[in-house]
Amino acid sequence: MSPEMVSVMAESGAAASHKPPELSKERLLEIYRVMVLTRLLDDRAMKLQRQGRIGFYVPALGQEASHIGSAAALGADDWFFPSYRDPGIALLRGVPVVSLMHQCYGNAADNTRGRQMPVHYSFKKQHFVSISSPIGTQIAQAAGAAMAMKIRKEPHVAITYFGDGSTSSNDFHTGLNFAGVFAAPCIFVCENNGWAISVPLEGQTASATMAAKAEAYGMPGVRVDGNDVLAVYAATKQAADRARAGHGPTLIETVTFRMGGHSSSDDPSRYRDPKVCEVWKTRDPIDRFKAWLEQKKLLTAAQETEIRARCDAELQAAIDAAEKVGPPAVSTMFEDVYAGRTAQLDEQWAELKDALQRGVVSKGHHGEFPL
Amino acid sequence: MSPEMVSVMAESGAAASHKPPELSKERLLEIYRVMVLTRLLDDRAMKLQRQGRIGFYVPALGQEASHIGSAAALGADDWFFPSYRDPGIALLRGVPVVSLMHQCYGNAADNTRGRQMPVHYSFKKQHFVSISSPIGTQIAQAAGAAMAMKIRKEPHVAITYFGDGSTSSNDFHTGLNFAGVFAAPCIFVCENNGWAISVPLEGQTASATMAAKAEAYGMPGVRVDGNDVLAVYAATKQAADRARAGHGPTLIETVTFRMGGHSSSDDPSRYRDPKVCEVWKTRDPIDRFKAWLEQKKLLTAAQETEIRARCDAELQAAIDAAEKVGPPAVSTMFEDVYAGRTAQLDEQWAELKDALQRGVVSKGHHGEFPL
Amino acid sequence: MAVMTMVEAINDALRVEMRRDPRVVLLGEDVGIKGGVFGCSAGLFKEFGGDRVMDTPLAESGIVGAAIGMALYGLVPIAEIQFGDFIYPAFDQIVSEAAKMRYRSGGEYTVPMTIRTPIGGGIRGGHYHSQSPEAYFAHTPGLKVVVPSTPADAKGLLLASIRDPDPVLFMEPKLIYRSLKEEVPAGEHLVEIGKARIVRPGKDVTLIAWGGMVGMCEKAAAKCAEEGIDCEIVDVRTIVPLDEATILESVKKTGRAVIVYEAPKTGGFGGEISAILAEKAIEWLEAPIVRVTGFDTPFPYTLESVYLPEPGRIREAVLKVARF
Amino acid sequence: MAVMTMVEAINDALRVEMRRDPRVVLLGEDVGIKGGVFGCSAGLFKEFGGDRVMDTPLAESGIVGAAIGMALYGLVPIAEIQFGDFIYPAFDQIVSEAAKMRYRSGGEYTVPMTIRTPIGGGIRGGHYHSQSPEAYFAHTPGLKVVVPSTPADAKGLLLASIRDPDPVLFMEPKLIYRSLKEEVPAGEHLVEIGKARIVRPGKDVTLIAWGGMVGMCEKAAAKCAEEGIDCEIVDVRTIVPLDEATILESVKKTGRAVIVYEAPKTGGFGGEISAILAEKAIEWLEAPIVRVTGFDTPFPYTLESVYLPEPGRIREAVLKVARF
Numbered sequence A, B: 001m002s003p004e005m006v007s008v009m010a011e012s013g014a015a016a017s018h019k020p021p022e023l024s025k026e027r028l029l030e031i032y033r034v035m036v037l038t039r040l041l042d043d044r045a046m047k048l049q050r051q052g053r054i055g056f057y058v059p060a061l062g063q064e065a066s067h068i069g070s071a072a073a074l075g076a077d078d079w080f081f082p083s084y085r086d087p088g089i090a091l092l093r094g095v096p097v098v099s100l101m102h103q104c105y106g107n108a109a110d111n112t113r114g115r116q117m118p119v120h121y122s123f124k125k126q127h128f129v130s131i132s133s134p135i136g137t138q139i140a141q142a143a144g145a146a147m148a149m150k151i152r153k154e155p156h157v158a159i160t161y162f163g164d165g166s167t168s169s170n171d172f173h174t175g176l177n178f179a180g181v182f183a184a185p186c187i188f189v190c191e192n193n194g195w196a197i198s199v200p201l202e203g204q205t206a207s208a209t210m211a212a213k214a215e216a217y218g219m220p221g222v223r224v225d226g227n228d229v230l231a232v233y234a235a236t237k238q239a240a241d242r243a244r245a246g247h248g249p250t251l252i253e254t255v256t257f258r259m260g261g262h263s264s265s266d267d268p269s270r271y272r273d274p275k276v277c278e279v280w281k282t283r284d285p286i287d288r289f290k291a292w293l294e295q296k297k298l299l300t301a302a303q304e305t306e307i308r309a310r311c312d313a314e315l316q317a318a319i320d321a322a323e324k325v326g327p328p329a330v331s332t333m334f335e336d337v338y339a340g341r342t343a344q345l346d347e348q349w350a351e352l353k354d355a356l357q358r359g360v361v362s363k364g365h366h367g368e369f370p371l
Numbered sequence C, D: 001m002a003v004m005t006m007v008e009a010i011n012d013a014l015r016v017e018m019r020r021d022p023r024v025v026l027l028g029e030d031v032g033i034k035g036g037v038f039g040c041s042a043g044l045f046k047e048f049g050g051d052r053v054m055d056t057p058l059a060e061s062g063i064v065g066a067a068i069g070m071a072l073y074g075l076v077p078i079a080e081i082q083f084g085d086f087i088y089p090a091f092d093q094i095v096s097e098a099a100k101m102r103y104r105s106g107g108e109y110t111v112p113m114t115i116r117t118p119i120g121g122g123i124r125g126g127h128y129h130s131q132s133p134e135a136y137f138a139h140t141p142g143l144k145v146v147v148p149s150t151p152a153d154a155k156g157l158l159l160a161s162i163r164d165p166d167p168v169l170f171m172e173p174k175l176i177y178r179s180l181k182e183e184v185p186a187g188e189h190l191v192e193i194g195k196a197r198i199v200r201p202g203k204d205v206t207l208i209a210w211g212g213m214v215g216m217c218e219k220a221a222a223k224c225a226e227e228g229i230d231c232e233i234v235d236v237r238t239i240v241p242l243d244e245a246t247i248l249e250s251v252k253k254t255g256r257a258v259i260v261y262e263a264p265k266t267g268g269f270g271g272e273i274s275a276i277l278a279e280k281a282i283e284w285l286e287a288p289i290v291r292v293t294g295f296d297t298p299f300p301y302t303l304e305s306v307y308l309p310e311p312g313r314i315r316e317a318v319l320k321v322a323r324f
Ligand SMILES: Cc1ncc(C[n+]2csc(CCOP(=O)(O)OP(=O)(O)O)c2C)c(N)n1
Pocket: A085, A133, A134, A135, A162, A163, A164, A165, A166, A167, A193, A195, A196, A197, A258, A262, D029, D058, D060, D082, D086, D089
């Protein structure tokens, strides 16, 4: 039983099945700006990776509406448990691009201290919870945070993002099941981009849709055009209202497409026909939103130029800044394992420091890092 | 979307919604006999446990139709991945009661060599795969065995049994998902007995039914009166036919009730009102089948007496036999870890043997076991 | 002070802390009305209600995953895993997530959570109700691992674990859940994490153990004393962070060490302790470091009492190193 | 004989065995058309088809669980876990099920399965693409654990693992996936499980390592040789079952041991080796047993090269024990 697909903007940009959400012009343009910024960030970062200036990258190309549209429907006190393909959430919530760039460089100014691969961001103030690589784990954690909100009787919502492949993981199952049983104010966003690295949808599940999986957990499943930022916004808003009203969790499937490779390490031409991307190019989420905004006379050519210029400048400044910062000090490696440092860590650091100071480690190996 | 409930015998014993399966009188009586034997085994074993003669037991009380009815629908080459509450499957497939009894005593005649707690049976010839305690693991294994059957183009079926609580486990999810994707000839039997130790159904899932969970995996979900042995038979037969025809897996929910405690260690009066059992007493699967057989003139009072007497005698003989056998030799502890014994195991056994022979281990501690 | 079993002491600690700190919540299978399969949470559901004492669905991964989310959000969750043998479905959440959250977020996000779980043999539980999986977790930076050996320590260490700012795996030896009783201080009672305990001073041989094996060492030491060998017993108490100083001091004094644990020998945590001694105290050692352990097999059912280290086998090892 | 990288040698082994034995099947994430994220199964989907080379849903627990079912039924499955860091969701199936099946069924049911997974640092993968989790599995009776250190060994040990009647965890060091090349025998080439390898004979100090660290030891030994210290290097090859005899023989000869591994120090498998030496060779030891390891932190990203043991740190340890 596949639910019908929620959409607001027709593929051409004209109005469609659902009414557009009530958003101010400023808010609409802000959402648009972040989508553009995310796109440009992707583009620059992939180039930086190709140039060997950052080590790795995961493009969000084509999925800007899917994560930014839903994030826009939530408030400052709501919590995010994102995946690695959702940088726009951080940007929308006010994290400066330079913070993301420092993380991608893993430098001394990275707030996560150069410890994880690029794109594994963490921003405490924005309730953007530390991203990890293991697939699905954040789903159960989001359910737990939502349970905590309910226990505390706070009107907040936890929202988590994951791909179609992630629906096969253990914690997709435990997370949705827990949220269902405890009627937790949690929103589960499955960004169905058709692929899990090289595995297409039909290799992932025999379910007709991802939204249909909601029934197994006694919650509504909503299917939305994931390249329609207003539709995604509307579906998320509705789920959030439901959650705040005490009616429990919702599973939202955003139907979208991974336009790029899985990551900078992946070459999709080895397993998928580039032709399938052609159709999806015509559904580009930014082009569609732009056309809609233009049609509604909310965006002029001058504004568009200005937005892009501003994003470009911001990005360039961020890259310049990140390039200037050196790597984190070696001592930081021994911090934050625990609140305090154990005797073992003290000893290990003391020994290493001594070896580094005496220069006995292999030549050219550690000179690059400050102590 | 709960599917309707499959039933054959009305609660009174008269005919109901579905037609009875075509089974010979002998087969019907054999199924009946095994149900009675399972019930009597339960009763004796729980008493043995109370007397301290066996260490632990898990009663199947009330669930005889649910597992024996489904097992009856499968053939000699089909594989079983049961849970701890399904002893009747082994009995129906010809395992002598005394084998189960040896296992419960963990003695030298136990084919699993006294290594697991009582009721964790394993019978290779009957394709009754070794039961383990960790919940849910057998579900993914059954999917794998079914995938192997399909790869080998053999017309067999793998069937696995688990409780309502087990639907929350990781491997319920992975097992059903894999079977769905690979269209594996697998039957998943969720014996919904209303409880997972002290946790009632509504604490386990917000799903309307267990059968409804099938949709998430693109397979049919069937709900059947789990105390109606012929209905369970019919539903399983249909699923098996489907699987053999290459149409993939089925999830069957048998709606039943755990009449006893979770195990011999459990005291259900601490968490459930005994009154809920009263309703279910009137739906006793053995009483219902008996009434139906009598009504169809397939079972006479004399036959009934004879069946019970035969079961009693078999049980008594099994207990007598098991009581006579001593514990396994200590050397067996070091066998079957691997096909061969590692140097480490050789050394550990040699040291232990020496200590035992010299009698240096604590008094009264090892005298009881042969080397 | 009341005389308590370890189960009662744990129950007391939970109650004390839940009364003191409204952020503390308990979740797990059967921890609610039933009060846990061993009774550790008896009465808590009644006193604190379903919002703070939650019976969960049957999914350890979900229990720990949800507890992490709660801890991130500001609660202080105590997750019960019904048996240590059933902690493996949660391995990923514990090892990949709880243990690494502080580090990977640059210290911004933390997981002040306690995972309680009964471990070890002694209840005739066979393979799946007897394991001692502490070594798996001890090899996981970011996690603390605590194993008490007496009721009073159980209370004191559990309170310290709950208040610890990092995830603590609190493992409760079933062997002594009810078989030991002692006076346990009422109300507030804290035992510092990271400090070993000298159970019995001695000068000839150091016995190093934790959990249920501490009592076995005491029995063995009593026997050895009759034979003129004076054993010192160190109760490790916290596996991570390990109190190396106390262990080293003892072994440097006696020059001889026997390490006792229930888990399979290969890869058990006693190997780590032995390695530390071999690295830092070899000049003081006058004999091989001997381990008395479970065997390299799954935990057996009928032969449980042969599998578990007991005073006789420990005494043999003591004699071996004493007479070396 | 062709010159191959380890990735090529593994690919060759898989092809050889799949041609020889129709029961052998491969399953995992992206092992099909893509040929694995590292290319280890390149070309196999094309040659053997989707029935024997299966792209699975994204669930390690399902991959291993299904492989167990296949093995029980009579196939010889090779399950690929894309990174060792992602093996934890399958921990329960590996530790509770695969490892214990033979034992708990009284020897009736067996699981002749191989789990392949890339481990270790060297690709700038940070926390979750760099771990060396061998110690977790080495503490699990019923499981064998193999780590090759050269392309030829990778082929020979992988073929032996696939043919082994018990579950084998075959861990492939990413550090040397492509950085080492050597001649690899064509077709049939078996290396016995359970036999260590003397990489370099020497008389002064024994270096004990496995996987990617063997090469580091070779570099360190070359340096030490310049300074007149003659190192013997033992490549452990199979963690379980461990070839104690070869290790003991070497250390009894040199009287000095340095153990090198990438994993965090505490609880790493080198601790077990040290403990064995401290139990069985203490009379021969003329210096402390020193470990050169990863630190007790999660695996870092930017500072990866500082985290990983390298020849300089190993040389330091050698000097320390040589001059003790
Ligand atoms: C537990 C685990 N297994 C495997 C991987 C390797 N891996 C990283 S991303 C990925 C595919 C994820 O697909 P999906 O959930 O659809 O997200 P998408 O990348 O399409 O956004 C895989 C297999 C992992 N990170 N974690």
